[in-house]
Amino acid sequence: MSPTASAPEKRASRAVFPFTAIVGQEEMKLALLLNVIDPKIGGVMIMGDRGTGKSTTIRALADLLPEIEVVADDPFNSDPNDPDVMSDTVRDLVAQQQEIPVAKKKVQMVDLPLGATEDRVCGTIDIEKALSQGVRAFEPGLLAKANRGILYVDEVNLLDDHLVDVLLDSAASGWNTVEREGISIRHPARFVLVGSGNPEEGELRPQLLDRFGMHAEIRTVKEPALRVEIVEQRAEFDQNPQQFLEKYQDKQQELQQKLVSAQELLPSVKMEYELRVNISSVCSELDVDGLRGDIVTNRAAKAIAALEGRTEATVDDIRRVIALCLRHRLRKDPLESIDSGYKVEKVFGRVFGLEMSSEETGTATSNGVRQGVR
Known part of the structure; x- marks a missing residue:
């Protein structure tokens, strides 16, 4: 049997719902x-x-x-090219200049x-x-x-x-x-x-x-039309997984390539010093303990720039990730009903000199889902 014939059968046997077909939950x-x-x-x-x-x-x-490439028959999925992700046994073999069997999985x-x-x-x-x-x-x-x-x-x-x-x-x-x-x-x-x-x-x-x-x-989707779309997609997938997968194959390959390109581009992505200072100002004003919030927000903003094929992280990149990176680090007041994501957005807007629109404010408080992520 040719590779082109066997690949779809392998994919069909897994019957995994395609990522690009998932509606909502941005x-x-x-x-x-x-x-x-x-x-x-x-x-x-x-x-x-x-x-x-x-x-x-x-x-x-x-x-x-x-x-990914792994060392064949290695229980730790060791990377044959990166010593930092090799088991000690594989590293010893490399040091002895022995040939390492490589497989893909x-x-x-x-x-x-x-x-x-x-x-x-x-x-x-x-x-x-x-x-x-x-x-x-x-x-x-x-x-x-x-x-x-x-x-x-x-x-x-x-x-x-x-x-x-x-x-x-x-x-x-x-x-x-x-x-x-x-x-x-x-x-x-x-x-x-x-x-x-x-x-x-x-x-x-x-x-x-x-x-x-x-x-x-x-959150559970409230809009009836979206709920119907989700139900119908799931029914279509369950009825004929192979046909459904083929329908989304191009989108899947496109997103896969975007991820590979983003991983390669990431080391080249920069962020202006002023933006890094503003991120730390937001964390400080929100009284976030430690520096994890600062570090993660910097990394996430650079990652979203890489995902979109850019080498410079912008204010908009920070806006799209900052609530995701900080909302769970805030000290909670049990009597407070304000959504923590909204609090992050509000301080972000003040520090960066940006105003949230009433639409974004309403979205953040009612759903915990921000318009900027979409």
């Missing part, structure tokens, strides 16, 4: 795309109603991404179950084998599988705080270290961390929430 889609372009943004926390397509969107994003999207243990997440060391045979017997966990991919934690607000800490530490450092009985093993663990949850079922502790780079709020 905040969530933008935050995910920016984290793919620059994983150092630090992941996305998606909070919103049940049944709003959170997991569908994340699976669609993983399916959209191009295949799809970007992994790893689901972390709510009841997962720390051993399941981080991996385990077989002490008996290590002591009796003198080898480092390591059983990789979900963090190893997620390296260079996406790690998705649904209902992250119900996950044990200790496990959330482990995930965030690995995401920040890019490495997972397992220690037991004096034996220590580490492996690369660079992934885009995506958490989702329903605020009705409990909030994350502020110190954990702050560790997520961006925070997207999603």
Whole structure:
């Protein structure tokens, strides 16, 4: 069978809803795309109603991404060209100038179950084998599988705080270290961390929430025409996935190429000093603890410029991402009914000398979705 005949069959067997076909939820889609372009943004926390397509969107994003080169039969998806994303074993082989077998594979999207243990997440060391045979017997966990991919934690607000800490530490450092009985093993663990949850079922502790780079709020679509469009699209996909995928194939390839180009362009993107000072002024005026807010907003603004093929980040780029980067870092007053995204927008407008339109103000307060993201 020819490659052209086998590829569609492989794609049909996965039956993943295409990312470009997803209607609405622009905040969530933008935050995910920016984290793919620059994983150092630090992941996305998606909070919103049940049944709003959170997991569908994340699976669609993983399916959209191009295949990556990995070291064949390596459990950590080591990059054959980047020593910073290689396991110690592969690095030793490179140092010995041995030939490294290379394969291509799809970007992994790893689901972390709510009841997962720390051993399941981080991996385990077989002490008996290590002591009796003198080898480092390591059983990789979900963090190893997620390296260079996406790690998705649904209902992250119900996950044990200790496990959330482990995930965030690995995401920040890019490495997972397992220690037991004096034996220590580490492996690369660079992934885009995506958490989702329903605020009705409990909030994350502020110190954990702050560790997520961006925070997207999603709501159930209210407009009847849009709801009908979403229902009809899903019915069309379920009835004939292959035909539906072919309908969106060109758009998928176009967006995939935009992401690849953006990743290549990102190191060249600059931002004026005055804009960086203004970002820090907004963070200071909002009394944001630490410097994560400043760093993430700078990164996100550059990533959106790269996505649109530009090498200079603008005020408009900052406007489109600043609420996503800062709203979850504000100290909450339980008696306050104002949406935190609106508060960020208001201070942004004052510091940058811009006024929000009444349409944007109304959108921000009623939906938590800003017109500028669209």
